[in-house]
Amino acid sequence: MSESRTRRSRSAHAARRIAATILGWLLVLAGIAALVLPGPGLLLLAAGLAVLSQQYEWAERRLEPVKVVAFKTAADGVQTWPRILASVSGALVLGALGVVWGLRPDAPEAWPLADRYWLIGGWGTGATLILSALIALAIIVYSFRRFRGVEDPESAAEQSVRKD
Structure with a gap:
């Protein structure tokens, strides 16, 4: 192989490594934010650690505990009908909020700021809320099928984590 081809190969490898690191950290940060904001926080955190674990041993060590907590939370969330109904209702409200945000109705009379600060982001923000709602519903369905009625x-x- 020629020297320039080897150099290009190394450059491509370095670029992929940098891109994966950036993606992993973005997912980790989004996951941390989604722990307190609407969204699949533990799922994003686990995804970010999974990407980072391909290159960093510290991320690999932290991945399994996060996955265990995520699966335990998922299992716990479908053990009673009130929890299931609350989760589904929350996801539906989140999706409806995304639609309203995207449609961007006029600011109410009581809005204290300029109208341009009402529902900032339009369909970009609305689509993100709708996507979060769809992910939440998918997780609820998965959890219901996998963990509902399990003794x-x-x-x-924990067995689900070990299967992966």
Whole structure:
């Protein structure tokens, strides 16, 4: 192989490594934000750690505990009908909020700021809320099918992590 081809190959490898690192950190940061904001926080955090674990041992060590907590939370969330209904209702409200945000109705009379600060982001923000709602519903369906009616949901969650 020629020297220039080897150099290009190394450059491409370095670029992929940098891109993966940036993607991993973006997912980790989005996951941390989504732990307190609407969105699949543990899922994004686990995805970011999974990407980073391909290159960093520290991320690989932290991935399994995050996945265990994510699966335990998923299992716990479908153990009673009130929890299931609350989760589904929350996801539907989030999706409806995304639609309203995208349609961007006029600011109410009581809005204290300029109208341009009402529902900032338009369809960009609305689509993100709708996507979060769809992801939440998918996770609820998965959790219901995987963990509902299981005698020991914590044990089932830990087994799910080990399967991966």
